[in-house]
Amino acid sequence: MTGSEYWMVWPDNTAVSVLFLLLVAMAFLYAARKPVHHLIGSLGFLISGPLRIGARWLLAAANDMTQRNKAVLLAHGRQEVGQRIEREFERLGAMVTRDLQGYPALQRKLLDEITRVEEDYKKCGEVPPPPPDWVEAVTAMANVKSTGNEMVQKVLGEINRSVTTIHDKALADYRRAYETRHKILEGFMPFWRSLDKTMAQVDKKLTGLQDSTAAVDGHMAKYEQINAKTDKAEHALTVSAFTQFAIAFLVMAVASGGAFINFKLIALPMSEMVGAGDYITGSLRTSEVAALVIIFVEASMGLFLMEALRITHLFPRIANLNEHMRHRMMWIALTLLVTLAGIEAALALMRDMLIADKQALLHSLATVQQAAAADGWVARIPTAGQMLLGFILPFALAFVAIPLESLIYSTRTVGGVLLAGLVRTLAFVLRILGNLARRLSRVLINLYDVVIVLPLLIEHLVKAPRVRALGKSKRGGDADELREQSR
């Protein structure tokens, strides 16, 4: 018997040996069926239980996080919209002060013009003088019957002539009076035009006022929604935070490019100040770190300047300073910024000089002498450009404070949302794993039963008649019970 055949009961017959061992194993496995089932079930529970508890805990943590995020988001939104409303009211107040402070004068002007127009109108409304008293005498004369008397006809003729003359005179007077009225009416025109212009102005101002109030109404509606903690407001604020984050990130990336250019401008000349041989780490020179520090100090000064100007609100302590101290701080930050900008311009000049010196040295070391470049005004342009860039970049970097503030505030929301999502995903994964472990234990139990299918079959065959008998007796008992009930 070789070493590998020691398990064979009948070494000559492998198949029978295997069969025998299988049967023995099956018998043992059948005997251990219940404890093994229990063990596998316990193991499944042991694994799935903590996983499910972990999933539940993570889900609760994610919900808690979401609630906290919502509270922070709404609080920030409330503050922001509140500030915007405040600013709108300030603008409205300024508009009212600017546009409507001249309203009494405007009203007086309007009243004067209206009074004048009324007076003129009254003048126009004057009736022509009444007919003279002799009209009645003429009427009486006209009623005298013509009998062909020559005397009467003569008198009548005389009267006709006089009346015609008087009529012509009265007509001329009447026309003159109308001409005068027309002239007065013509004089109305500038007043009407002035009135029209004044009214248009008033209309324009009132429309502007109406637009501003509409904007305030819009902000107020938003404010009310935030106060009511509606989902719509939360969604709008979250979307707004994501947009802010993207924009701020983009601007910060652009600013980083500016900072990198700035760094390149001053890194080389800084080695002239702090030495070129010192290293902070394996590849980071002290001069490079010094250049970075200068850039960060500039950015910090810019930040303080923006804070002192109340453009950003990252430091409540600066915002709470009294006006005098705030102004003082603003001037200090501005002075430092200008000084640093001046230093940078000088460093940019030094960089240019160092590079020129290095080029001259390399030129002298070269075996093949190249023609020297013309040192005209064109050659000065890069130097001037570098100096200008060195002076401007610190001020440009100062404005980084604005996107930085947006980035910080929006990162809280964006980070919170992403973290909550991550925790939820983790909870989901744990839950899946827990369920998988539980199902797997059941599958293993079934597999175990498949392995010992033969003893189980025998057990079934043995137990089946007993079960049937038990079933019959139970059914009989049930029938007796029903019969009893029907009685």
Place this chain on the structure above:
Amino acid sequence: MIQRLFLAALLLVGMAASGCGDSRSHSNAVYMLVDTSGTYAQEAGKAQVIINYLLGTLQAGDSLMVARVTSRSFSEKDIIAKVTFDSRPSQANAQKRAFKDQIDAYVKTVRGTAYTDITGGLIQGAQFLNETGAGTKTIIIFSDMQEELDKVTVRNFPISLKNIRIIAVNVVKLKTDNVDPRRYLGRLDAWQKRVEGAGASEWRVINDLERLDAIFSKS
């Protein structure tokens, strides 16, 4: 909040305790041996090209020494010029100009010697380089690598070139090498074994003067 402040303070203290800087030296020190024996003295112009390349490449804070290989080279008198460049680039450039002038003056007056003591130059170069405390130490041997010693000069003993890079430049072939190239290859192999046995960190041969950038490139 207090925990965060504590962590930040701990970080700062850690940085302060570690000296907040890299104490290792990052500077380069180069010791160049220029063979002036026999007919090789005519190659001095090429040595000047290499020195100019080194002057253009080495940075502020680096060191450069040039010494001649004579009949007995283990002597300070054989050092033609040496300098450690100032940490300020502008001063370093001025030093490089002065160094170049010194070398130019030497090349004009170079004379051939009877024997070639490369080993003595190596020992002296190693001593000088170790004194600089530079991070990277390199000995450049501008020679045909054919050592010829007089009868009284003793150089057949173990030398130490620990952590020093050895670069042989412009190793020209001798007339006898042309007859049997194995002599040339055998000579280079023998030197390689000797310097590596002495603890040199690298052995390299550069014959093409257009490829001098290989002097500082890591293998």
